[in-house]
Amino acid sequence: MxxxxxxxxxxxxxxxxxxxxxxxxxxxxxxxxxxxxxxxxxxxxxxxxxxxxxxxxxxxxxxxxxxxxxxxxxxxxxxxxxxxxxxxxxxxxxxxxxxxxxxxxxxxxxxxxxxxxWEYREIEVTERVSTALGARPAELYMGQRDMMAVFETEEEVRALDPDFRLVAKLDGLGLICTSPSQDYDFVSRFFVSELSIPEDPVTGSAHTMLVPFWADRLGKDVLTAYQASKRGGVLYCENLGGGRVKIxxxxxxxxxxxxxx
Incomplete structure (x- = not known):
């Protein structure tokens, strides 16, 4: 065949x-x-x-x-x-x-x-998450599949050097890390060591959680995002309402x- x-x-x-x-x-x-x-x-x-x-x-x-x-x-x-x-x-x-x-x-x-x-709810920022990431996020959320750590600056997100053995022990399939950005509306990175993928280069599915979050936070429905992995990628996003997003x-x-x- x-x-x-x-x-x-x-x-x-x-x-x-x-x-x-x-x-x-x-x-x-x-x-x-x-x-x-x-x-x-x-x-x-x-x-x-x-x-x-x-x-x-x-x-x-x-x-x-x-x-x-x-x-x-x-x-x-x-x-x-x-x-x-x-x-x-x-x-x-x-x-x-x-x-x-x-x-x-x-x-x-x-x-x-x-x-x-995807819906999400705020949860307590724990030492397990901070230790796994090597940095303490300002906020932490749990979505339908992934955990999301929110940082205050893009520099913090880009500088993250996680301990993937510890990331693998956290709840959720993956760990999204995100912040606002000067060049884009927001940036993100996505760590998935549970599936032997230390860092996913550009993750469309993560934006089903990121887009409604940043649309609400920034007060705008049309957003430009950048996933700041080594390969990098731009995503043009829209919060459509009614439980849908465009990526x-x-x-x-x-x-x-x-x-x-």
């Missing part, structure tokens, strides 16, 4: 920036075990698989270790593959996922994703190939 594979840098203005994802179109679903092995072999933060079902596409995301319920950059990468390589021409791509229906449209070189907004970014094709099974 041979499968086509595409590697795309999402939330990127050029190759070697943004967040790389592998995308594998299928005619029918492979076994979960085989998809896990392919994701492990790819060794990227996410490998996306999709199958067309009439007018929409079923979409699933796998890290090198397990399937996850939401991934922004691999969703953007999947839409990019459909438009750039698979002759998809409809104005909107509809993906059916474990997080419900997700919608992606393209205008020029910008892809916009309509995602659910937009560019994508760059890096590699195409064939998997031999």
């Amino acid at each position: 041979e499968l086509s594979i595409y590697q795309v840098d999402a939330f990127a203005d050029g190759i070697f920036t943004g967040n790389p994802a592998a995308v594998i179109p299928l005619y029918e679903w492979l076994s979960d075990d085989l998809m896990r092995h392919i994701a492990m072999e790819n060794n990227l933060s996410e490998t996306a698989f999709f199958v067309q079902k009439g007018e929409y596409f079923e979409l699933r995301w796998f890290t090198p270790e397990e399937e996850i319920d939401l991934c922004g950059h691999a969703t953007l990468a999947s839409a990019h593959v459909l438009y750039e390589f698979l002759e998809y021409t409809d104005p909107v791509v509809v993906f059916e996922t474990k997080s419900g229906r997700l919608f992606v449209d393209r205008e020029g070189d910008l892809y916009s994703m309509d995602f659910p907004a 937009s970014g560019k994508a760059v094709s890096y590699m195409t190939g064939t998997i031999h099974l």
